[in-house]
Amino acid sequence: MAGTGMTLMRNHLDDYKCDANEAVKFKLVRDEKDLENDDGFNPDMTHQIFGEQESIFGYKDLSVQLYYSAAKLNTYLSIKYTDKVSPEKDNGLQPDNITEALSKEMPPGYYTNLDDFSAVLAKDANFKPYGDLLHSYTINKDGVDRQFEIYKTTIDCPGFREYHERLQTFILFFIDAASFIDADDERWSFYLLFEKYKDNGNPMYAIAGYMTVYKYYAYPCSNRPRISQVLVLPPFQKQGHGAQLLQTFYNSCYGDSDILDITVEDPSENFQRLRDYVDARNCMKLKSFQPEKLYEGFDDDMPHEARLKLKLNRKQSRRIYEILRLKCTSEADKEKFKQYRLDVKRRLNIPFQKNGRDFEKLQKALKPEELSTTLSCMSMEQRHQYLEKAFEEEIEQYKHVIERLNMA
Known part of the structure; x- marks a missing residue:
């Protein structure tokens, strides 16, 4: 009888295990209308947050929503489920602490109230990209011309340090074995990709991807830039942006006699x-x-x-x-x-x-x-x-x- 009881318990708990890659969903929000649609994208991986099994235990019908305002990357976290395990009814079992796992990697200041997050969306209208514009180009997607711009900046650019802390959270979900860089090291440079679009005739920006580059010393008197992280966010993938980002970086190196050659980290x-x-x-x-x-x-x-x-x-x-x-x-x-x-x-x-x-x-x-x-x-x-x-x-x-x- 005891064995039967344990089997029933295990079967019951199967409903409270979920694939973290399916439960987590990102959304880049440009306006309040985006909050109402089902658009969004799942992570490629979650083992760096939720362990090698990439599973979350303790919740039934789990949905973890991570919304980012498209320009400033103000962040909203929502965790929804229909039921969860409890020590009282499930032999002392505790559900995984999702908020704690995510909070270790996300900078403080994210929203958990949707109305509060919705209220700050309007601030994206004041956003201006960090650093210097290096390149702009247009792609045609689904019969519509879309404009993109690539900027280069450093961590010392006013406001960028906090922005980078929010931006870098994406790499844990989309670049295997990724880790946060020591952004205080002045030898880092950042290349940011934005879509530039119009809203009621006003120019607006939405982050589409970024790249980090570290400047190493090369004997005897040169330097050797090393590309570290490159990420084009899923809504913008397979459109040629990676090649544009890389070529733009290359173009900035060609005329620099101090650069010996370019390398890539793993x-x-x-x-x-x-x-x-x-x-x-x-x-x-x-x-x-x-x-x-x-x-x-x-x-x-x-x-x-x-x-x-x-x-x-x-x-x-x-x-x-x-x-x-x-x-x-x-x-x-x-x-x-x-x-x-x-x-x-x-x-x-x-x-x-x-x-x-x-x-x-x-x-x-x-x-x-x-x-x-x-x-x-x-x-x-x-x-x-x-x-x-x-x-x-x-x-x-x-x-x-x-x-x-x-x-x-």
């Missing part, structure tokens, strides 16, 4: 693809990356010109070379594709000489003694299998970039 697969696309598009205009040169193999002219004109480092130059050579190499041309395959595999073989991108992957996955054993114990057949698999994975990534280049 890029995600999606960002690497974006970076590859922008870099390949730019390298296609360089003399050393023309098809007749690509067929001859990777030479010193390529990284030299790419660094001189585009601030690309050697590692990324090599990657772009492989992408562009594949772009102009037909798989139907057996000999040319064979030469391409051998060229890429020679580079992929470098891990066995303890160097290169794939060696870095092995380093992360294995302890030093395991790594040494793995490489030394591989038979020739195993090595060939590893190289073939690595080649196919790289080619798959490259083809995504080439497809976008062809569409552009």
